[in-house]
Amino acid sequence: MKTHSLASWFVVFLLITLCIGCASPSQPTRFYRLDAAIDKLGAVDLTPRPGGVVIGIDAVELAGYLDRPQIVERTSTHRLQLHEFDQWAGPLQEN
Numbered sequence: 001m002k003t004h005s006l007a008s009w010f011v012v013f014l015l016i017t018l019c020i021g022c023a024s025p026s027q028p029t030r031f032y033r034l035d036a037a038i039d040k041l042g043a044v045d046l047t048p049r050p051g052g053v054v055i056g057i058d059a060v061e062l063a064g065y066l067d068r069p070q071i072v073e074r075t076s077t078h079r080l081q082l083h084e085f086d087q088w089a090g091p092l093q094e095n
Contacts, residue, residue: 032071033089062092 046053066072071086 027085029085029087030088031087034092067093 065080068082069087069091071083071088073081073083077083
C-alpha cells in the first residue's frame with residue numbers, strides 16, 4: 001500500500017512538472033528585412049569617375065538551404081546555425 005501511495009505521488013509530481021514546462025513563455029520572434037541602399041539615397045550618379053570603377057550587382061540566386069524564413073548563419077567552414085526566432089520579414093526571392 002505504501003508503494004502504491006509513493007507511485008501516485010511520483011505521477012502527480014511528474015504531471016505538475018510537465019505542465020510547468022509546457023506553460024513557460026516562448027521567446028519572441030524578431031523580423032528583419034533587407035532594403036536596397038539606392039532606395040535610401042535616391043538617385044545616384046553611376047557615371048565612372050576618371051580612374052574610378054563602377055561596380056553593380058545583378059540578381060542574386062540563393063542556395064536551397066537558405067530558402068526559408070529563418071535566418072541561417074555560417075558558424076564555421078562546414079557548420080550552419082538556424083536561428084528559429086530571427087526571421088526574414090518576407091521571402092528573400094521577392095526582395
